[in-house]
Amino acid sequence: MFSLMANCCSWLKRWQEPVRKVTLIMVGLDNAGKTATVRGIQGESPEDVAPTVGFSKIDLKQGRFEVTIFDLGGGKRIRNIWRNYYAESYGVIFVVDSSDIARMEETKQAMIEVLNSPKISGKPVLVLANKQDREGALSEADVIESLSLEKLVNEHKCLCQIEPCSAIMGCGKKIDKSIKKGLYWLLHIIAKDFDALNERIQRDTTEQKAYEEQKKLERAERVRRIREERGSRTSDLLLPFKALYHQQPTMLPIRD
Template structure:
């Protein structure tokens, strides 16, 4: 009887909990597979994809969140436009080609600049170590060392998590699981500090958004 009442109370709490709107920027160098990963997330959450008219933006319903994934071009000439979106972000998804060792220093430099920006510093970051299906791909533990990820996270007070990923069709099941685990971690981390992050978004956004919700509500780097 007690278990039944507890279950009913949990469901009632879930209904009363406000839906929170979250913006996540999806960034990385060109040809890292950002768009393919977003497509994979849409495939897995097909019943949760919400309609949108905005280009390069995907709207999802995940748990009690309405999530806007904003896919920003990784081309060298386009990276300068990223900063105009920083104020809108509650968190970041940084996509990395794990097999492109020759561009790892470039990725490290871009990631460092990103985390150090005043409108990003302190916000959580999910790093997707993409193209893990390739034989020359670096493991997440190797990437943490190569990118000095823990040092960057600590310096900029940003919680970070790294997850292996791949959009290769032969690996859909296992890799989809890690991508979604990373997404859920990012949303849980945002939820813990939602009021502070939302206040930053309202202050930093060029066009202040509507109120984000109806009701008021370690280790820096994690690797699988």
């Protein structure tokens, strides 16, 4: 009887909680398994994925959360787009290919760059130590050591959880439990500090929009000036031709 009442109370409490819109970014080197992971979360097959050029966006409902995940391409040349998503992100999912030992240093540098951003520092980070099914994959402890994870997250005051997992294990209900557990953890941490985080995100996104608007205006002004310069140069070049054209009729032989 008591447990029934306790269950009812917790259900009521959850039901009264407002729906919260949360944006997350999923980053990590190319080939780490980000797209395979979001595919699995979405209930789609994580097999046959192609490298992400740019980003893909997925929307899902998790309890009282409406979650948007930006799965950002990890290729070296497109990593610089990550920063455009930092301001609006409530938390980070960093996917690591635990079996690619040769790229651990590159992974570490990429993570340092993400956490170094003032728009990310202090936000919660979920590290998915992916590809645990592969032979020779680093264990959770080895990934922590290779990335100097403890030092890094302490320096940037980021709450962090690491989950060893395999994105290709299954999808939907059959998804690796560690991925599910990690996502719950991240959303739970975000919910705990939602108001402060939300305020920061509103402030940062307004600032970013103003910055982008300013850049757009500057670009438009540059283009206008280039066109103006080109226009005046073309009319200078055209002038002798015009003069020539007007002179020609007088040079034609006069016939009866």
